[in-house]
Amino acid sequence: GAGVSQSPSNKVTEKGKDVELRCDPISGHTALYWYRQRLGQGLEFLIYFQGNSAPDKSGLPSDRFSAERTGESVSTLTIQRTQQEDSAVYLCASRGGSFLVETQYFGPGTRLLVL
């Protein structure tokens, strides 16, 4: 596609439920990032995928958070047993294949509200 897409655009869930967020990166982009942005805050790094390398999970806030990516395509971020503090916008970004190309292109985000 022309840009990074994310689904759903909005998600309302009840505390304790699991949610799955999806990201479709720009075709050909080998690097993919997930960020969390709480209201009025900056972007908080969650996880990074690069090709078939092991992901950098150092930003995941707890073991309730996990993410997968199949090759260089779609990624899913799963939050288990959601808590109210998980309410935020979850942004996905992809980056070009060359290590010299460091510009990230962001998707529109998924706005998650945990009641």
Added chain:
Amino acid sequence: QKEVEQNSGPLSVPEGAIASLNCTYSDRGSQSFFWYRQYSGKSPELIMFIYSNGDKEDGRFTAQLNKASQYVSLLIRDSQPSDSATYLCAVKSATGNQFYFGTGTSLTVIP
């Protein structure tokens, strides 16, 4: 200490004035620096990146980098109301693939 620090603002400037946005970072080894603009309710979009000390100009935007002072700035000349947004400074980790973002500076350009 946060990896990247910005004044949260809000910063208000009159239309046509120069807006100056500042950012400091803690990782002395960082080599890549980025400015993103984020309109309310939208995702960030890249304005400029800078790798070398000094100034880099692109239209009305100038990024300035001083690695010795660990300081990055963004100047917006001839500010327009459409420049009203939150500006995020981002720094790429020297040792990994993480990008550290500041909390952003809210800019309002008053017509």
